[in-house]
Amino acid sequence: MARKNLFELSEAAGEQAPPDATRSSLVRPLMGLDRPLKPGRPVGAISQSLENINSRAQRAEEIERKLSEGHSVVELDPSLIDQSIVVDRLGITDERRTALVDQIREHGQQVPILVRPHPDDSARYQVAYGHRRLAAVRQLGRMVRAVVRELTDEQLVVSQGQENNSRSDLSYIERCYFAAKLEARGFSRDIIMASLGVDKAALSKMIALVARLPAEIIEAIGTAESFGRQRWADLADLLEERAKRARALKAIQDPEFAALSSDERFQSVYDMVKIPAKKPDRTLWTALNGSRLVSISDSESKTTFAFDKRIEPQFANFVRERLQALYDEFRQKITD
DNA sequence: ACAAGATTCCTATGGGGTGG
DNA sequence: CCACCCCATAGGAATCTTGT
Numbered sequence: 001m002a003r004k005n006l007f008e009l010s011e012a013a014g015e016q017a018p019p020d021a022t023r024s025s026l027v028r029p030l031m032g033l034d035r036p037l038k039p040g041r042p043v044g045a046i047s048q049s050l051e052n053i054n055s056r057a058q059r060a061e062e063i064e065r066k067l068s069e070g071h072s073v074v075e076l077d078p079s080l081i082d083q084s085i086v087v088d089r090l091g092i093t094d095e096r097r098t099a100l101v102d103q104i105r106e107h108g109q110q111v112p113i114l115v116r117p118h119p120d121d122s123a124r125y126q127v128a129y130g131h132r133r134l135a136a137v138r139q140l141g142r143m144v145r146a147v148v149r150e151l152t153d154e155q156l157v158v159s160q161g162q163e164n165n166s167r168s169d170l171s172y173i174e175r176c177y178f179a180a181k182l183e184a185r186g187f188s189r190d191i192i193m194a195s196l197g198v199d200k201a202a203l204s205k206m207i208a209l210v211a212r213l214p215a216e217i218i219e220a221i222g223t224a225e226s227f228g229r230q231r232w233a234d235l236a237d238l239l240e241e242r243a244k245r246a247r248a249l250k251a252i253q254d255p256e257f258a259a260l261s262s263d264e265r266f267q268s269v270y271d272m273v274k275i276p277a278k279k280p281d282r283t284l285w286t287a288l289n290g291s292r293l294v295s296i297s298d299s300e301s302k303t304t305f306a307f308d309k310r311i312e313p314q315f316a317n318f319v320r321e322r323l324q325a326l327y328d329e330f331r332q333k334i335t336d
Numbered sequence: 337a338c339a340a341g342a343t344t345c346c347t348a349t350g351g352g353g354t355g356g
Numbered sequence: 357c358c359a360c361c362c363c364a365t366a367g368g369a370a371t372c373t374t375g376t
Contacts, residue, residue, distance in 0.1 A: 199368060200341070202368085203341095208343095229364090230365065
């Protein structure tokens with residue numbers, strides 16, 4: 001928890017920091033993004049150029065530096081801006097949203113968002129990144145500060161993914177989800193790798209993971225910030241079993257489930273399917289005369305007595321009539 | 337035969353816990 | 357408080373599989 005809060009604070013600080021405060025040490029130009037690429041340029045060029053920059057943070061700092069220095073920032077009406085062609089988030093917590101809104105209300109929007117002209121509607125724009133800032137500004141009813149660039153679809157998603165990477169903004173499952181959506185939209189593996197900053201092996205696993213998990217469960221659990229590849233893969237393994245999957249799908253409908261934090265939701269689903277359902281412990285009670293009168297089934301939540309009517313038809317009724325007396329005796333015993 | 341993708345295995349890293 | 361260990365994570369290399 002403490003870690004998470006720290007992270008949120010530092011991330012919030014990042015949004016408002018003066019753009020040039022920490023960037024003077026950066027000298028390496030962001031190859032491939034320091035000038036707009038010609039549309040239609042082979043996609044390999046993008047990923048190739050990105051290989052030369054190994055540090056994600058550095059890469060992202062560069063993107064921001066370019067934005068704040070090299071390109072003019074304009075103010076746009078948020079209502080003219082549509083979201084990206086591929087949505088990357090699984091939802092955002094309320095406190096994070098309000099924190100950002102407060103911050104922009106007090107300090108203004110320090111970091112511009114990146115948009116491109118809408119390919120189908122010349123009057124509108126599409127976000128490459130800055131969805132949350134856009135939403136916050138929209139809520140405040142202000143104009144949004146934005147950099148407008150001509151971007152191909154590939155450049156758009158690569159910019160979007162790199163921005164997310166740079167801020168360590170997306171949890172593992174969100175990155176997987178984003179990857180899967182890019183894949184579904186027909187982007188090449190090269191582009192997706194460049195966007196997410198992962199190699200082909202990792203990407204393969206990310207896409208496979210989303211394919212293995214029911215979408216309802218991913219969406220119900222949400223970001224699950226604390227859980228990475230291993231735990232999600234474990235969960236996917238466990239959910240291969242049909243019975244467990246059914247149980248998980250049912251559990252996520254519970255209103256109590258929705259009230260948990262995302263991490264807790266993951267843990268709760270995980271725990272539920274991890275512990276194998278204990279099958280009821282069945283024993284047969286045998287009377288002293290050898291009659292096997294009662295079979296007793298003992299599970300986690302209840303104990304069932306089944307009376308065999310073929311052997312002693314009246315016995316069950318007899319016990320039923322004595323229940324109150326038995327219960328009284330029981331109460332008496334535990335209150336002593 | 338070749339390329340793309342999937343899988344498996346190994347390892348550096350860092351967080352978290354524990355014992356002195 | 358520090359040193360150490362354990363474990364999860366995520367990146368990467370090697371290898372296997374599949375499709376053309």
